[in-house]
Amino acid sequence: GIKIVTIGGGSSYTPELVEGFIKRYESLPVSELWLVDIPEGEEKLNIVGGLAKRMIKEAGLPIKVHLTLNRREALKDADFVTTQFRVGLLEARAKDERIPLKYGVIGQETNGPGGLFKGLRTIPVILDIIRDMEELCPNAWLINFTNPAGMVTEAVLRYSNWRKVIGLCNVPVGMKMGIAAQLGVEPERVHIDFAGLNHMIYGLDIYLDGELYTDKYINLITSEDESSGTMQNIVDLKWEPEFIKALKAIPCPYHRYYYKTDEMFDEEMKAAETVGTRAEVVQKLEKELFELYQDESLTIKPPQLEKRGGAYYSDAACNLIDSIYNDRKDIQPVNTMNNGAIASIPNDSAVEINCVITKDGPKPIAIGDLPVATRGLVQQIKSFERVAAEAAVTGDYQTALLAMTINPLVPSDTIAKEILDEMLEAHKEHLPQF
Numbered sequence: 001g002i003k004i005v006t007i008g009g010g011s012s013y014t015p016e017l018v019e020g021f022i023k024r025y026e027s028l029p030v031s032e033l034w035l036v037d038i039p040e041g042e043e044k045l046n047i048v049g050g051l052a053k054r055m056i057k058e059a060g061l062p063i064k065v066h067l068t069l070n071r072r073e074a075l076k077d078a079d080f081v082t083t084q085f086r087v088g089l090l091e092a093r094a095k096d097e098r099i100p101l102k103y104g105v106i107g108q109e110t111n112g113p114g115g116l117f118k119g120l121r122t123i124p125v126i127l128d129i130i131r132d133m134e135e136l137c138p139n140a141w142l143i144n145f146t147n148p149a150g151m152v153t154e155a156v157l158r159y160s161n162w163r164k165v166i167g168l169c170n171v172p173v174g175m176k177m178g179i180a181a182q183l184g185v186e187p188e189r190v191h192i193d194f195a196g197l198n199h200m201i202y203g204l205d206i207y208l209d210g211e212l213y214t215d216k217y218i219n220l221i222t223s224e225d226e227s228s229g230t231m232q233n234i235v236d237l238k239w240e241p242e243f244i245k246a247l248k249a250i251p252c253p254y255h256r257y258y259y260k261t262d263e264m265f266d267e268e269m270k271a272a273e274t275v276g277t278r279a280e281v282v283q284k285l286e287k288e289l290f291e292l293y294q295d296e297s298l299t300i301k302p303p304q305l306e307k308r309g310g311a312y313y314s315d316a317a318c319n320l321i322d323s324i325y326n327d328r329k330d331i332q333p334v335n336t337m338n339n340g341a342i343a344s345i346p347n348d349s350a351v352e353i354n355c356v357i358t359k360d361g362p363k364p365i366a367i368g369d370l371p372v373a374t375r376g377l378v379q380q381i382k383s384f385e386r387v388a389a390e391a392a393v394t395g396d397y398q399t400a401l402l403a404m405t406i407n408p409l410v411p412s413d414t415i416a417k418e419i420l421d422e423m424l425e426a427h428k429e430h431l432p433q434f
Ligand code: NAD
Pocket: 007, 008, 009, 010, 011, 012, 013, 036, 037, 038, 040, 041, 042, 044, 045, 083, 084, 085, 086, 087, 088, 089, 090, 125, 144, 145, 146, 147, 149, 168, 169, 170, 171, 309, 310, 313
């Protein structure tokens, strides 16, 4: 059987993953699922682990669930390692969201200063996990969800020798599901040519039953009462119709931070002053979820989990693992080494792009290059991710300032330095490299 290890197993998303393995058991016979956490997450791990065990028992499947705080014990001989941890917990995310706002800058967990700091906290931990994997499970695949997933994949590719790594996000599958729902068709009938970076991905073309549908879809979302949709964590501000018609591509929900920076900043301020930032909202959602999970009579994933922005992410994870295990050679959008698939991005960098998924991993489908209107922004974010990854590895102050300043959401070098200094102090407990 297959041994899966999930690091950050105490996450409220874990029941989704378990549901995904249960649904696919016939083609993907998981025999062991190890959920790993740290002492701060032990209580969550026990609650969500209890639910995982009940779900599997209810399904009548011979999957053994292990709960542990000992990562090395868990990693021994793993086949697939999935990572979904949050260094510094939601408290750190709330700081990532609130501190930039004071300086008039977007506060978001994967974009701008917040994305930089989440990367600075996460990258040392992921590189440490890889050192353990080199020793304990050298043939395993590492499937990383931990955000910022693009920057984290970049760091693994450039600062380790580990090549069996794939970064994963639910945004592309969310876009596909959203479009299918809008068109009133089954998702299998929709195909999207995806290319870009994590949380910076475009649908370059859309097909319905194999026929090009891009223009019709753009007409639909630029009509009065439709929108291109969003995730639970991003307010659904509508695109300027003439802009989308000129762009001739479908931006992802996160592009609002770049093409509607002022409006998104105002939305964030409004939220921060009323319901709280997203981390603060999620703290309440999580409390509700864990109360449900504790109920011994619950044996399925509760529908309330759909209030989280990452809803349905396990479909992406389980489909990916299934396609590697069964060498399916189907097409899935993932974060992997570019290798020339997008001409204007360095070969050794991570991109998020449609890939053929084989037993040897993802093979990116080359697109030539991105349209000129999107190319520059994508390159700038890639430069930001590269400099940020370097800062995370070296702990060099100037490199961190460089990353902060070249981020398109940060308007000045002086503001960058002010935010950097405040955030370095606020997060110092989780930044041993600085
Ligand atoms: P969470 O706050 O519930 O954290 C999950 C668990 O990680 C917690 O139980 C925590 O104790 C544990 N943890 C913290 N540091 C750890 C460490 N060093 N080693 C092992 N475990 C550790 O977070 P969440 O909301 O479930 O999200 C988890 C991660 O997944 C985040 O980084 C989030 O950004 C990311 N995420 C990504 C996607 C995607 O599309 N790629 C979707 C959803 C969530």
